[in-house]
Amino acid sequence: MNNIEYFPISEQGLRDNNEDFCLVESISGGLDVLAIIADGVGGENAGEVASMVTCKGISEYLAHLDNIGLEDLRMAVIAANNDVMELQKNPRYENMATVVSACLISPEDNVIHICHVGDTRIYALCNDGIELSKLTKDHSFVGRLFDEGHISEKEAMLHPKRNRIDKCIGSRQLNYFSDYLFTSSFELTKFNRILLCSDGLYDVVSSSEIHSILVHNSGAKTAANNLVKRALECGSHDNISAIVINL
Numbered sequence: 001m002n003n004i005e006y007f008p009i010s011e012q013g014l015r016d017n018n019e020d021f022c023l024v025e026s027i028s029g030g031l032d033v034l035a036i037i038a039d040g041v042g043g044e045n046a047g048e049v050a051s052m053v054t055c056k057g058i059s060e061y062l063a064h065l066d067n068i069g070l071e072d073l074r075m076a077v078i079a080a081n082n083d084v085m086e087l088q089k090n091p092r093y094e095n096m097a098t099v100v101s102a103c104l105i106s107p108e109d110n111v112i113h114i115c116h117v118g119d120t121r122i123y124a125l126c127n128d129g130i131e132l133s134k135l136t137k138d139h140s141f142v143g144r145l146f147d148e149g150h151i152s153e154k155e156a157m158l159h160p161k162r163n164r165i166d167k168c169i170g171s172r173q174l175n176y177f178s179d180y181l182f183t184s185s186f187e188l189t190k191f192n193r194i195l196l197c198s199d200g201l202y203d204v205v206s207s208s209e210i211h212s213i214l215v216h217n218s219g220a221k222t223a224a225n226n227l228v229k230r231a232l233e234c235g236s237h238d239n240i241s242a243i244v245i246n247l
Contacts, residue, residue, distance in 0.1 A: 002030065004245060004246065005245070005246040006243060007223075007224045008022035008224070008241075009224045011228050014236070014238075015238060019039060019047035019051055020039050020051060020240075020241040021052045021055045021241075022038075022055070022241050022243055023035070023036045023037075027059075027063065028068060031107070032105060032106045033104075033105040034059060034103075034104055034105075035196055035245060036054075036058055037055075037102075037196040037241055038054045038169070039098060039099050039119075039200075040096070040098045041096075041098060041170075042163070045094055046092065046093050046096040047096060050170055053083050054077075054098050055100070057079055057080030057083040058076040058100075061079045062076050062104075068104060068106070070104075070113040070183055073104050073113050073115045073183075076115075077102060077115045078174060078181075081171070084096065084097070084170040085172065088170065097169060097171065099167075101115075101120040101196055102114070102116070103194065105188065111187065111188055112188050113185050114135055114136065114183065114184050115183050116182040117167050117168060117169060117174070117181050118168050121134060121195075121197055122136045122195070123135065123207075124194055125191065125193040125195070125214050126190050128192065129192055132214070134207070136182060139165055139167035139168075140164060140165045141161050142156050143156070153206060157202075157206070162199075167180060188247065193247060194243075195210070195242060195245075196242065196243040197241060198239060198240065199238060200236045200239050201227060201236070201242055203236065204231050205230050213226050213227050213230060220245065220246045221244075223244045224244040228240050228241075228242055
């Protein structure tokens, strides 16, 4: 059995409802940890339904598998996308969509697998806390500018188009383009902690401050609560969600 500590938190904030959804659980008979964070696409129908269906769909797909690998995680996300598209046939859920980041942590195999689409993020605290690394790439106009070095983090945080995404769950393109999803695997022993979060956090709290909070709050619950608290103090107008995982 793994002894990984984790804590998820999701706050509605100043929004009328919470379209974020977090899920973290032990799987594979308690050997592995699955963590998922989804953020329903604003401006479309039932974002909160899309995020919930996506997280639960990924979990259910993997629930009965053994020796889960990166391809299994990718197929689970594709299956969740199909679940969302099936619901879109109902006029009540037409055009609903979500972004999602999922990671599978396997201590026995010393690996963390990641599957991601949209602008939720996965960070890792590494080198004994010295460095905070962003493991995902934002599928968004502003995220692409930042990742390519055209704008600074501060400029990205203030950019008027920062909420415009390029890819999401609930898209037929996902089934036709093999590179639609971002996938990767990393050696687990390189990392001390993992953070999954929605843009309600990183849009208002800089990476340096996220790093500081993770370093100075050793408990997963305390760190997650303080990250969300700081986002609220900074005036986030979005839902704010975080999952902190101590390895």
